[in-house]
Amino acid sequence: MPQNKLKAIKGQKPTRFAITSNDLLTGDVVYLSVNGTWVLDIAGAKHFASESVAEGVTQHSHAACADKIVGAYVIGLDEAGQPISNRETLRTKGPSNYFHGKQQIT
Amino acid sequence: MYQYHDFDKDFVKDRVSEFRAITQRRIDGVLTEEEYKPFRLQNGLYLQLHAYMLRIAIPYGTLSSRQMHKLADIAERWDKGYGHFTTRQNIQFNWMKLQDVGDVLEALAQADMHAIQTSGNCIRNVTADHFAGAAKDEVEDPRITAELLRQWSTGHPEFAFLPRKFKIAVTGCRDDRAVTAFHDIGIQIIRNQAGEIGYRILIGGGLGRTPLIGQVLSDFVPKADLLCYLESVMHIYNRYGRRDNKYKARIKILVQENGLDETKAQIEAHFHAIKQTHPPLSQALVQKITSDFAPPDFTKIGAFDLEAECALSPSFARWVAQSTDKHRDDNHVILTISLKKHGATPGDATASQMRIMADIAKRYAYDELRVSHEQNIILPHVPKPHLLTIYNLLKKAELATANTGLVSDIIACPGLDYCGLATARSIPIAQQIATHFDTLKSEYDIGPLKIKISGCINACGHHHVGHIGILGLDRAGVENYQITLGGDGTQDAAIGQRTGPGFSFDEIVGAIDKIIAHYLAKRTSRDETFLDYYKRVGMTPFKDLLYHD
Ligand code: SF4
Numbered sequence: 001m002p003q004n005k006l007k008a009i010k011g012q013k014p015t016r017f018a019i020t021s022n023d024l025l026t027g028d029v030v031y032l033s034v035n036g037t038w039v040l041d042i043a044g045a046k047h048f049a050s051e052s053v054a055e056g057v058t059q060h061s062h063a064a065c066a067d068k069i070v071g072a073y074v075i076g077l078d079e080a081g082q083p084i085s086n087r088e089t090l091r092t093k094g095p096s097n098y099f100h101g102k103q104q105i106t
Numbered sequence: 107m108y109q110y111h112d113f114d115k116d117f118v119k120d121r122v123s124e125f126r127a128i129t130q131r132r133i134d135g136v137l138t139e140e141e142y143k144p145f146r147l148q149n150g151l152y153l154q155l156h157a158y159m160l161r162i163a164i165p166y167g168t169l170s171s172r173q174m175h176k177l178a179d180i181a182e183r184w185d186k187g188y189g190h191f192t193t194r195q196n197i198q199f200n201w202m203k204l205q206d207v208g209d210v211l212e213a214l215a216q217a218d219m220h221a222i223q224t225s226g227n228c229i230r231n232v233t234a235d236h237f238a239g240a241a242k243d244e245v246e247d248p249r250i251t252a253e254l255l256r257q258w259s260t261g262h263p264e265f266a267f268l269p270r271k272f273k274i275a276v277t278g279c280r281d282d283r284a285v286t287a288f289h290d291i292g293i294q295i296i297r298n299q300a301g302e303i304g305y306r307i308l309i310g311g312g313l314g315r316t317p318l319i320g321q322v323l324s325d326f327v328p329k330a331d332l333l334c335y336l337e338s339v340m341h342i343y344n345r346y347g348r349r350d351n352k353y354k355a356r357i358k359i360l361v362q363e364n365g366l367d368e369t370k371a372q373i374e375a376h377f378h379a380i381k382q383t384h385p386p387l388s389q390a391l392v393q394k395i396t397s398d399f400a401p402p403d404f405t406k407i408g409a410f411d412l413e414a415e416c417a418l419s420p421s422f423a424r425w426v427a428q429s430t431d432k433h434r435d436d437n438h439v440i441l442t443i444s445l446k447k448h449g450a451t452p453g454d455a456t457a458s459q460m461r462i463m464a465d466i467a468k469r470y471a472y473d474e475l476r477v478s479h480e481q482n483i484i485l486p487h488v489p490k491p492h493l494l495t496i497y498n499l500l501k502k503a504e505l506a507t508a509n510t511g512l513v514s515d516i517i518a519c520p521g522l523d524y525c526g527l528a529t530a531r532s533i534p535i536a537q538q539i540a541t542h543f544d545t546l547k548s549e550y551d552i553g554p555l556k557i558k559i560s561g562c563i564n565a566c567g568h569h570h571v572g573h574i575g576i577l578g579l580d581r582a583g584v585e586n587y588q589i590t591l592g593g594d595g596t597q598d599a600a601i602g603q604r605t606g607p608g609f610s611f612d613e614i615v616g617a618i619d620k621i622i623a624h625y626l627a628k629r630t631s632r633d634e635t636f637l638d639y640y641k642r643v644g645m646t647p648f649k650d651l652l653y654h655d
Contacts, residue, residue, distance in 0.1 A: 067135030095523035
């Protein structure tokens, strides 16, 4: 079954941050990894303790990879390294009406 | 049906080559995303949450079986085997890859289709009554006017960078199925007292964050003046429409801020100034378009006793009762194919379903299909003797759900499952409501009821004009759903009123159930529809039951 229940908690604040984008050619959701590459799985995302540091890295890595990705931005994560927003949770897996997107692969 | 001429073919072919060349420059890193984005959007290519989405124009919602087959081929070859029919009579593919889009556009061009002007601040795909050419009370087929407007507005340099997008809808009937009162311009084809055909023009309607009902700009514009008149509207909008704030840039805000009288005076002054020098409408062109939309020869079908056939099968009879409308010819019906099987995603059709509908249209229904803004497919001219065969074919394809116009025939935008602008999901709410009332087996008892759901304030799901509207919002990170009641997109246009605070994802189906249970318990008879009941009793009892019980 595709995911249906979203687990966002009202007013939850992020404890760490990651950088996400979409791959230019495929449109796939990608995350900036520790070694500076863009990976499909959020488990491989580099974590930042500070949002402002992540913002700075976003601008730098976006400029460096502008021919490979579209529009990098910072997302908030919880303790387990999962996004706190519904939007980003859906982006990690895929839509709730079909078993499509990343949930199809994993 | 309108056929592309050499001009159209060359135009679309050139756009495909241009798209390929410019996209390659983006892939090669010559263009930045900032430079490329406006271009891809002008060709209907969005980047959504999970992938690129391509929005393809279906002018005035009309498709031939060949075109529907082409959409099926695209779904299968380049997407995930399905397409999503939208509330603007378009189709969207949710899983495109950038390097494939040139091939997709080329495939579309082979079937006289494209994705031009399905995004951006231009005149978008002109929509029309989905019963055009078939409705009994029609003054004239609105697609003739819509096609004229398509030709006039496509690639028009003056309309390429408007303050904001611009939507036009046309109807030829008094019964407004095209939601004309909620468009930037709504056009109703009418006959005046002298018997001449012309246009009643509404201006400044719209949904979104500022829902407004269109106001009458002109009671009667003669046919010959239409393009000159609309050019004057566009001129005033281009000149005075706000460009400083995107939320105030639609023409409805210009009309609201300046008032109808002043806007009208400006438009008419411009109209009179350019009228003498404006090129006259080519009668040869109008005649050519009119002949393209000439109705099929209905006289070949003789009288048929459909009632007798219905008497043999209750399920067929129910489907006929729910899915067909009166046709201008007594031996035909207008058939609505529901894309709302209980629990399915509203408006989605698989490639094989598209092919089945296309084949049925070709074999039994004069090779014509329509997309309705209510996200269903219409066969506008169905001979009564073929209905049973069509029913059996549709049933095998899970396309014979007899729920048109009922509680499960829900309009829902893609919402947070796909859309980059969304604040909450729409699709699972629609699925759960449809399944809930199907389980209760109560939807025939409930009767006509339009539920419309949007995943954000932009209102692509038309929630403001739902008898029950649902608007998905984000409240401190969680999905929250506001309910509106009493909206109406027809000639009796009304904007739904909010019941009060919203409901959570887990509560919203229960809230809708309460509203409907109350209506069922309190209506005077089955003849009093939900909307009639709401108009009679107002909001108070609903507020009481939702918030005070
Ligand atoms: S209403 Fe909002 S969420 Fe729904 S399709 Fe439109 S922009 Fe997206």
